[in-house]
Amino acid sequence: MDKSLKSIINNQINYFSSKKTIDIDLRINSLKNLLREIKSSEDEIESALFKDLGKSKGESYLTEINFVYTEINIAIKNIRRWAKRKSVRSSLINFPSSDYIIPEPYGLTLHISPWNYPFQLSIAPLIGAVAAGNTVVLKPSEYSKNTSLLLEKILSNVFDPSHVVVVNGGVDISTKLLEFKWDYIFFTGSIGVGKIIAKAAAKNLTPTTLELGGKNPCIVDETASIEISAKRIVWGKFTNCGQTCIAPDFIVVSKKIKEKFIYELKKQIVKTYGNNVVDNDEYGRIISDKHMNYLVSLLEKENIIHGGKFNFDDKFFEPTLVEINNLESKIMEDEIFGPILPIIDYDDFKEVHDIIKKYSHPLALYIFTKKKKFGRKFLESYPFGGGAINDTVMHIANDRLPFGGVGQSGMGKYHGESTFNTFSHFKAYLNKPLWIDPPLRYPPFKNKINFLKKILKLI
Numbered sequence: 001m002d003k004s005l006k007s008i009i010n011n012q013i014n015y016f017s018s019k020k021t022i023d024i025d026l027r028i029n030s031l032k033n034l035l036r037e038i039k040s041s042e043d044e045i046e047s048a049l050f051k052d053l054g055k056s057k058g059e060s061y062l063t064e065i066n067f068v069y070t071e072i073n074i075a076i077k078n079i080r081r082w083a084k085r086k087s088v089r090s091s092l093i094n095f096p097s098s099d100y101i102i103p104e105p106y107g108l109t110l111h112i113s114p115w116n117y118p119f120q121l122s123i124a125p126l127i128g129a130v131a132a133g134n135t136v137v138l139k140p141s142e143y144s145k146n147t148s149l150l151l152e153k154i155l156s157n158v159f160d161p162s163h164v165v166v167v168n169g170g171v172d173i174s175t176k177l178l179e180f181k182w183d184y185i186f187f188t189g190s191i192g193v194g195k196i197i198a199k200a201a202a203k204n205l206t207p208t209t210l211e212l213g214g215k216n217p218c219i220v221d222e223t224a225s226i227e228i229s230a231k232r233i234v235w236g237k238f239t240n241c242g243q244t245c246i247a248p249d250f251i252v253v254s255k256k257i258k259e260k261f262i263y264e265l266k267k268q269i270v271k272t273y274g275n276n277v278v279d280n281d282e283y284g285r286i287i288s289d290k291h292m293n294y295l296v297s298l299l300e301k302e303n304i305i306h307g308g309k310f311n312f313d314d315k316f317f318e319p320t321l322v323e324i325n326n327l328e329s330k331i332m333e334d335e336i337f338g339p340i341l342p343i344i345d346y347d348d349f350k351e352v353h354d355i356i357k358k359y360s361h362p363l364a365l366y367i368f369t370k371k372k373k374f375g376r377k378f379l380e381s382y383p384f385g386g387g388a389i390n391d392t393v394m395h396i397a398n399d400r401l402p403f404g405g406v407g408q409s410g411m412g413k414y415h416g417e418s419t420f421n422t423f424s425h426f427k428a429y430l431n432k433p434l435w436i437d438p439p440l441r442y443p444p445f446k447n448k449i450n451f452l453k454k455i456l457k458l459i
């Protein structure tokens, strides 16, 4: 085992064992300090995000920094209530007793984060872990290196490393970290790596949250509002250059409105990013040459109906529409995670069901329709992480909606109170008085069984 990692982890074990993190004031003050440090580092954060992903100041503020402010403020305001022991009704068979649930921290938590929202996706889980009284080792992505180094600086200015520490590095460091015994692992990233994490966690039966990806279908039926649907889809797809886990991956549109809808999509792309997107400083960039190559390979043999330009010099990739007529093409195999939007049409809605089944358990599912009951019934009939009727991506902006996947797209939920719950074990106990000890539960049962059955039926 790596000696320096071992020493970091031993320090966290000692810190957690000292019970310092049980103190709610320490948790609140840590989060207040974190908030202050982030506020004073806003310019640096925006600059790092620009260097890593070409994110504009506006986009960085809205999708990364402000998101984190909201999460910290909610936690600071509610920790005392969340962490309180709660009294629940006793059961008849236990009468008399007082029954309680008390949230307690797991202990040492390992967080491994991705590069696409490298600030937000590193800090948001950490807020809940600290709020719930855990220690944190955070391993950010090696691809978003400017943000990862800044995270190290910000967090070391706020926390004692035996409480929260950043360990930067790539797969080698991740692998070494996974050799240790953790009390909780929180991973955000690809499905493939998620399986590696789950396997490593299984060695010690470590509970795990896996925030993964996949192909998110976006359905547009014949009644959809063409202009608003196109506008909201263009925004959800091309923000952060398509590198968003809950971006619509592909569109399935009714043949009846297809031509008009494609016309409107093109119009909205131009309206949002201009005719010469490469010169628009509010349009982001692709993270790496490796990902550029992958996106370029997806366009081979495809029918490009808008965009398609790219250059490796500054990792620019134009918002691109591709028309497809079957699901066999390479572009429909894996998550695109870039600004390419395949469009397929349907005649009969049955075809839509087949398509959704093929990409079952997506992280997000969207439907654009004016038929209210139908929209609701549609979303309620498939398993998926989160989604929307007549919108994309925005379910993430409500901390009261738990965020996370199901099946292939992950396990576990967070945001707002759900993050606190994720990092808490809800310990249950009852307190029995000594003044009475009803004989019912003790053998011999022979003469009590009928009475017992009656009592149990009442429960």
Ligand code: NAD
Binding pocket: 112, 113, 114, 115, 116, 117, 121, 139, 140, 141, 142, 169, 170, 171, 174, 175, 188, 189, 190, 191, 193, 194, 196, 210, 211, 212, 213, 214, 244, 245, 335, 337, 363, 404, 405, 410
């Ligand atoms: P990734 O899985 O390649 O990497 C994520 C993290 O895991 C990085 O820190 C990386 O260093 C580490 N890692 C990579 N290979 C590893 C290995 N073999 N062993 C241990 N650790 C390893 O993911 P990415 O490319 O950074 O991010 C893109 C993926 O993340 C997409 O699939 C996207 O959908 C998903 N994602 C999901 C969410 C969500 O909330 N569900 C959010 C953002 C991104």
